[in-house]
């Protein structure tokens with residue numbers, strides 16, 4: 352059958368050659384604002400080309416050129432239409448050449464066979480062995496450029512994205528990306544009810560490509576978010592592509608132009624309402640705004656709270672990263688009580704899961720918080736208490752709510768471990784825990800009134816099934832401001848789970 356080469360439309364062509372960040376933003380705006388679907392393969396090739404030019408084939412930015420060449424070379428590449436069209440047609444003909452859609456004709460929805468076949472085409476054409484967690488392997492540009500042994504590389508997200516982009520080219524508008532906080536798969540069929548693995552996860556795990564995401568592993572493990580993944584539409588898939596832009600040139604240098612492009616594209620998607628159900632993309636925008644604030648736009652803290660609100664609204668508060676985005680921000684900015692509260696709220700999420708062997712990423716996240724960030728935080732505040740004894744009152748170590756947040760943090764990790772197939776805590780966790788607890792004076796610790804709830808907490812408590820949303824103190828400033836705890840009477844009735852009810856007198860009732 353003849354392969355119809357879809358050229359690009361005039362409104363797509365007119366933006367080429369792309370010579371600036373604004374040109375790329377304009378192409379994305381055209382793609383996102385038009386009635387029809389944005390073309391995932393086209394946008395992935397464009398982003399990958401720009402990323403490659405700005406991070407791999409180093410464009411000498413003006414400052415390090417010789418005097419004579421000063422300000423001659425632009426610090427943004429020129430991306431010709433012909434380059435992009437050639438790569439697009441290569442992808443399109445590869446996909447259409449391998450999938451004989453006539454055998455699937457008729458059913459308007461994709462079948463599992465078609466999804467698996469598409470995944471096999473991408474999978475089998477990948478270079479045999481390469482470093483899977485290298486940077487810049489997330490776009491179709493990486494997949495389509497270079498000869499057999501140098502190109503055809505994709506990371507695990509890139510494979511999933513390529514399968515969805517391929518299915519779009521084949522005309523299946525029901526095949527969409529599903530995203531957890533550390534894995535990607537596809538949904539398809541009527542109402543997106545079907546799921547299929549299309550890529551690998553982590554190291555040393557057999558890939559489960561073609562299989563549905565279901566069964567005990569998917570239920571209780573953080574990796575699959577217990578039925579609360581981000582189910583993308585075409586716009587959210589563009590947001591995932593933009594979130595995946597990686598400005599890093601080396602371990603120590605980032606491309607400022609690429610980071611600016613990513614930031615502008617995320618604001619474009621934000622304004623279109625395409626980030627509303629995508630907490631991590633909002634979090635990425637918050638991180639970019641911390642580095643390079645856009646005048647007149649939301650602050651990083653506002654954005655991180657919006658990400659938390661999105662997770663609470665759309666995903667029954669089953670996502671951890673919104674809280675670790677916020678906790679990391681507070682930690683970097685020396686707001687240690689708020690950091691402890693955010694991390695306690697993150698632990699309140701992970702307690703809903705059972706720890707499994709493919710949850711290493713979030714394990715490492717909590718390990719770093721418990722054994723690196725909190726011990727550092729506690730060291731800093733204990734030095735503050737010594738250097739500035741007059742400020743001791745507002746010191747974290749004299750604030751029972753800080754101690755309560757710390758206990759709630761560890762309580763969440765313990766609950767995560769209960770009924771899990773794999774242990775979480777071990778002796779390596781105990782040393783930093785003891786060091787941290789012992790920095791809080793007995794007086795502070797005595798103010799925390801740990802309520803033992805009357806009814807014995809059900810072993811398989813509701814949280815594990817996600818049927819009961821625990822109330823979160825996050826976002827609600829504790830009714831007691833930290834310097835209100837002046838003396839004995841102001842005992843803060845802080846239940847370990849962090850909801851703080853103030854003694855009546857204090858609340859002025």
Ligand SMILES: CC1(C)CN=C(N2CCN(c3ncnc4sc(C(F)(F)C(F)(F)F)cc34)CC2)S1
Nearest residue numbers: 508530531532533534535594631632672675676
């Ligand atoms: C608070 C943090 C430690 C800071 N960055 C974090 N990120 C950076 C961005 N990031 C992400 N940001 C947007 N979308 C996605 S989809 C995804 C994934 F599911 F794992 C995939 F697709 F397998 F790679 C990851 C991820 C992963 C989490 S979490």
